[in-house]
Amino acid sequence: MAAVWTRAALAPSKWTKQALRPLSVGAALSAKASTKSASSLDPVQQLFLEKLTEYKTKSSGGKLPDITGDQEKQYQDELGRVHRVFGGGDMTKFPQFNFVDKTPTEE
Secondary structure, eight states, X not given: OHHHHHHHHHSOOHHHHHHHHHHHHHHHHHHHHHXXXXXXXXXXXXXXXXXXXXXXXXXXTSOOTTOOHHHHHHHHHHHHHHHHHHOXXXXXXXXXXXXXXXXXXXX
16 A cells, blocks of 8 residues: 555656746747747758749739739739629739728717
């Protein structure tokens, strides 16, 4: 019987493990974030950033990069279809939302 009590007293409880887990994960993340630079990036992250900058330089002027004549025709046909279905406006721009705060007037 004493062996059972001793084993239970020395074994870490599941609550202790759950309480320490956020502390260890948070410490690892903060240390990783503070030391991260362009050279210490994951190779996949580095490739992603390189492709983003390449796309940014190719797509200057708002044009699609590396597009062929057939793809341009398909793009214009699709824009025309969307314009007919959803009505006017420039379908290549993100819509502008204007929210007006309507407070009830006191009577």
